Amino acid sequence: MAENATAQERLFALRAQIARLEGKSLPALAAAEQAQAAENPECEKAKIKQLRLPFGIDPLDVALEGGLPLDGITEVRTRLMGDAGAASGFTFALVSHLKGREVSGGPVLWIGDAVSRQEAGAPYAPGLRQFGLKPHEVLYASPRKLDEALWLAETALASRALSATILEIRGNLKNFGLTESRRLNLRTKAAGRPLFLLRHAGEEEASSASFRFLTEPAPASGRRLPDGSVLGGSIGHPVFRLTLEKSRNPAPLSFLLEWNPHDRQFSLNSKAGEIFSFRTPPAHSGTGLPASADRPDRTPALGHIMAFERAS
């Protein structure tokens, strides 16, 4: 009898450990939580709010189970170095969005990569300011080696003094594999601070990141005039073409996301010819599909057209 009980206890302990590793609530407690949530939905929402960073777009937040994790790694990758602008823009937009939500919180740490700085330039304070991040809110670290960068990221997370950490790396590095990424993930879990991994010109690889976005550039939205119309030929708020490659959702999700730096808000950009859709990524990266709204149609570009604009 007693043996049976000890075995049971061990089983529960192991289950609890697995649940913790997977980032779920404990199975035993889950039922109780659900019951509580049914009674008091506000409380449940507040709980999610603490650990998640919602985009404020309902279909997207549902797909992300409430938003990006604030105690985990989010990876943003590009296929080419040339897309660094879009990827950095999206990452800084996320951080700015995060800072907009939080009242307090420390500065943001940018751990840069020397080669990427040569290739795509260094973050520019006046530009960041227009993006919603004040100059004294961003710290720039320039480590010489990857080891130093990882140490910096780890220390930054452990100190809990920084509201977010951005780690910029280039390509798929041998010294930054699953082990290192798991280590960082454990740190984020312990500290409750997010880490954004910005990978330029990298392939998909196994990591502990909760979500991975493939970022590609997309035509910007036009500038809006006071009467609501769009000023033709103008370059307004940036738009990113994002593919959610890694998540708990089975199908990759692709969408165009617009960042409004003034309101610090994301919005779905469906005007540019592509709607929010679940789609398979193209077999080969062709030229971008959408034609800008204010111009006559061009000759159709190469590649598959997966979804058409809604007729009505």
Place this chain on the structure above:
Amino acid sequence: MRLTALDEVSERFGLRRGQGLAEARAMFPAIAVVDEDEAADQALIEAIADWCDRYTPLVALDGPDGLFLDITGCAHLFGGEEVLLKDILGRLFQMGFDVKGAISSSPGVSWAVCRFGHGGVISHDDIEKVLAPLPVNALRLDAAAVSSLHKLGLKRIGNLLSMPRAPLARRFGTGLLQRLDQVLGLNEEAISPRRPVAALSVERKLADPIQAEEHILQLTGQVAASLKPGLEARGVGGRVFELVLFRVDGRVFRVLVRASQPLRDPKRISSLFSERLTAVHDDLDAGFGFELLRLNVIEHELFKASQGDFTGDGHGDASFADFVDKVSARFGPNCLQIAELRQSHLPERAEDFMPAMAARVVGENVEEAFAFVPKVDRPLRLFRYPEPIEAFAATVPDGPPQRFRWRRIVHRVVRAEGPERISPEWWLDGKDAEERDYFRLESEAGRRFWIFREGRYKAGDAAPVWRVHGILA
């Protein structure tokens, strides 16, 4: 070539400094001659001076072959002046140096007694008695003064002491009298120490030398803990700390760490050293171990005590400062930087980077008030040096290009905004600097660039240069 230094044996043979080498060889063909290396001599005397730091923080160099130690208030720590002198001379002798030393109430007397007498401890009352038989050279006079004193038959200091002062001053100037006053203790003479004196310093002598890094760190923590009452009594915290490690064989290592905030907490001080020691790991050769460890507070500032709260995790500022300190201790202060806006229209001059440690001192809102805020969008990433591009089919005179080639890739421009004209800063760039017309471009692929044309299209001249300066989100 002349002899500049001699060892004991050759001195006994009767060779002198300043003697010609040929003459010496003629007298003693077997002598071994080594070229003089002034730099090495200097390094050696400085190393000995470093080693002497264990006795007093005030160590001054005296020419190429002497040291002054101000042991005011230090002698009792070593068991009195005689014991101290014996200890210094004994240890130096064991290292292989032939040293003479003297302790007296003024540097002048010690200098004279070391070089022209027998050394030892000289009490204040005996000064005249000890000095009287010494030659006048012992007063540190210049050669001309010495030779004119010799001409007058004034060969000993005793001769001068008994003379009236006024005629001496008239004949030899005030220099001689000043030297006399200095040796007699009537005129205070200051030595100039090599290193700044620490505001506070604690040390630990070890019976058994330590080698391992963790032992050093552990001891640092203990020593820092004994530093805390001193800092508290003054109401300050340390900004710059120095750990001095004296190796058994006389080598001295100094490890410096800086803190962005005044520090008192022993744990944080020792964690800073832990980062720093990791960084300097290869340079810190423990050899046979360290026998003396000292922690100095080089700079300190008023400490603002803050009350902790009950939750115990409300130390946001402290943990941030701790993070900055840790990184700066490990990778140097320039690894972590913070941007500041400057008042300039030129994009590359509109921002300036400074170490995060220094920036925390400056008020955060100052820049906000004075910074120039451009009305037009700026890029997210800026190239340090704008990269030249080939622009095709630009609208003359001041339109954007239709296509451009950058890093061997041709980008077709779909949309463009601009120009935004930025004039050069003639007070810095000179009269010939060209103005720039900036454009925001969007390529077919959706990439956005910030390019500019330097100068204008003019009839007859070469086409102006186009450059890409940044990347927009």
